[in-house]
Amino acid sequence: MATIRQVQLTFDCAEPERLARFWCEVLGYVVPPVPEGFATWADYQRSLPPEEQDAWFACSDPSGAGPRLYFQRVPEGKTAKNRVHLDVRAGIGLVGEERLATLEAERDRLVALGAVCQRVMLADEENESCIVMQDIEGNEFCLD
Structure with missing residues (x-):
């Protein structure tokens, strides 16, 4: 049996394109090219039957x-804590005050994009600092 090396992460959400564009800004991702024959994604969406318009969107590294x-x-809203979340690795290789300052700067950038800071978890004897956040639809993620 072959080993699978690629995965896609799928988010259930209310506004797919808006959330995808938020995550593009967070991660430096890009949206796919507009389908052939269309000038914009909005043009493409308008070409679909009403029930399929704005049903999905994607982005990639x-x-x-x-x-x-x-x-x-x-159709349903988010009702509970995520069972899986993304760790945005903004502080790799950094420790102590330098790490915390880097994470706080990234937190501030993401808050300006609409994210919400839930809590700052300061370093202890076992773990370095991290910051628990929510994206624009309330999905939890961590800056670590």
Whole structure:
């Protein structure tokens, strides 16, 4: 049996394109090219039957190293804590005050994009600092 090396992360959400564009800003990802025959994604969406318009959107790592993110519209809202969340690795290799300052600067950038800071978890004897956040639809993620 072959080993699978690529994954796609799928988010259930209310506004797929808006959430995808938020995560593009967070991660430096890009949206896919507009389908052939259309000038914009809005033009493409208008060509679909009403029930399919704005039903999904995706973005990907331009280097190809990171997973594709897929956002699909669902009728129900978020009701509980995520069972899986993303760790945005903003402080790799940093420790102590330098790490915390880097994480806080990234937190401030993401808050300006609409994210919400839930709490700052300061370093202790076992773990370095991290910051618990929520994206624009309330999905939890960590800056670590």
